[in-house]
Amino acid sequence: MAGNASKMAGYRLTPSLHLVGRLAGGAAPSPLNARSSHQYRIDGRAWGRGRTHGYVTGLGSRGCIVAKASKGDVEKTTPSLEFGEDAAAFELSEQNVTSWALFFTLLTGVLGLIYVLWIDPSYGVGSSFTGLIESLAPTSEIAILEILFVFAVVHSGLAYLRPYGEDLVGARAYRVMFALISLPLAIAAVVFFINHRYDGIALWNIRGIPGVHEAVWIASFISFYFLYPSTFNILEVAAVDEPKLHLWESGIIRITRHPQAFGQLVWCLAHTAWVGSSFMVATSLGLMAHHAFACWHGDFRLKRKYGDAFEELKKRTSIVPFAAILEGRQILPEEYWKEYLRLPYLFLVPFCIGAYVCHPLMQQASYWLGW
Numbered sequence: 353m354a355g356n357a358s359k360m361a362g363y364r365l366t367p368s369l370h371l372v373g374r375l376a377g378g379a380a381p382s383p384l385n386a387r388s389s390h391q392y393r394i395d396g397r398a399w400g401r402g403r404t405h406g407y408v409t410g411l412g413s414r415g416c417i418v419a420k421a422s423k424g425d426v427e428k429t430t431p432s433l434e435f436g437e438d439a440a441a442f443e444l445s446e447q448n449v450t451s452w453a454l455f456f457t458l459l460t461g462v463l464g465l466i467y468v469l470w471i472d473p474s475y476g477v478g479s480s481f482t483g484l485i486e487s488l489a490p491t492s493e494i495a496i497l498e499i500l501f502v503f504a505v506v507h508s509g510l511a512y513l514r515p516y517g518e519d520l521v522g523a524r525a526y527r528v529m530f531a532l533i534s535l536p537l538a539i540a541a542v543v544f545f546i547n548h549r550y551d552g553i554a555l556w557n558i559r560g561i562p563g564v565h566e567a568v569w570i571a572s573f574i575s576f577y578f579l580y581p582s583t584f585n586i587l588e589v590a591a592v593d594e595p596k597l598h599l600w601e602s603g604i605i606r607i608t609r610h611p612q613a614f615g616q617l618v619w620c621l622a623h624t625a626w627v628g629s630s631f632m633v634a635t636s637l638g639l640m641a642h643h644a645f646a647c648w649h650g651d652f653r654l655k656r657k658y659g660d661a662f663e664e665l666k667k668r669t670s671i672v673p674f675a676a677i678l679e680g681r682q683i684l685p686e687e688y689w690k691e692y693l694r695l696p697y698l699f700l701v702p703f704c705i706g707a708y709v710c711h712p713l714m715q716q717a718s719y720w721l722g723w
Contacts, residue, residue, distance in 0.1 A: 436601025552630030578615025
């Protein structure tokens with residue numbers, strides 16, 4: 353590719369990272385794949401996929417495209433994305449009504465299928481699964497650890513096998529299979545947790561202390577802002593768009609490379625303080641053990657897919673929140689807070705309020721199932 357550097361001069365980079373315009377010597381332009389692993393540098397700064405404008409002036413080291421942009425273009429774009437993607441980016445103008453209609457159709461179909469095969473007391477096998485687990489456990493604390501262990505093995509195991517499965521059946525088919533296996537196990541864990549959360553030994557009770565309820569609610573709300581950015585790509589989650597393993601770089605990833613683990617820790621601490629039972633302690637330990645493994649496993653999978661690009665990203669990020677920033681390895685861009693003023697994060701507000709309001713309904717449904 354370096355041999356074509358002179359021919360690349362004069363190209364313009366559009367928001368979709370296609371090269372258009374005029375090649376030196378009058379050659380016809382050819383598009384550059386927006387999903388390629390090439391890096392883009394404008395005026396000496398690194399830029400990631402999605403919002404780059406400028407003119408290509410040549411090729412830098414390691415195949416990087418060196419470009420020049422106007423001051424106005426620079427002010428309108430998102431800087432400092434050198435090796436990864438822009439997290440939680442969402443543009444209403446890029447949405448397709450047909451895709452979202454298909455999403456809700458698939459969601460309804462999958463949830464309906466899970467209800468019939470797993471949840472329904474008459475035909476579903478969910479009660480048989482939890483019954484088997486309980487028969488093998490002397491206490492409910494051990495039972496929830498067994499459920500979480502089965503979920504962890506299946507969930508992480510399927511994630512490890514993802515590149516091989518996608519080669520066999522395709523990315524969309526593998527994602528659907530992944531969901532149909534993982535979601536029922538997650539439902540079993542949630543229902544069993546709700547029904548048994550006060551089991552075991554009552555270690556403390558601070559629920560009557562003024563302000564505790566509000567503190568637990570605020571902590572739980574904050575924990576959702578540490579969701580992993582791929583969670584927001586719900587069209588990929590539902591396999592409407594082709595699912596991908598993303599190398600995120602902006603937003604919450606600047607704070608911690610594994611935000612979901614920290615968010616889970618905040619949730620566990622808040623709910624353990626509120627519930628105060630030995631069952632809750634066992635549940636929190638099981639959840640955090642899985643997330644601790646997921647930190648290593650997530651890095652392994654990103655390294656397997658992205659190689660040196662992930663290693664470079666790893667150097668400027670951290671697992672422990674804010675560690676890379678305090679150590680000077682991560683420099684937050686100006687107006688970093690704007691990376692949170694995006695629709696997916698704004699949507700978390702009504703989502704968290706709705707989930708809280710629906711707590712009694714979730715409890716009633718769990719009591720009805722009796723798992």
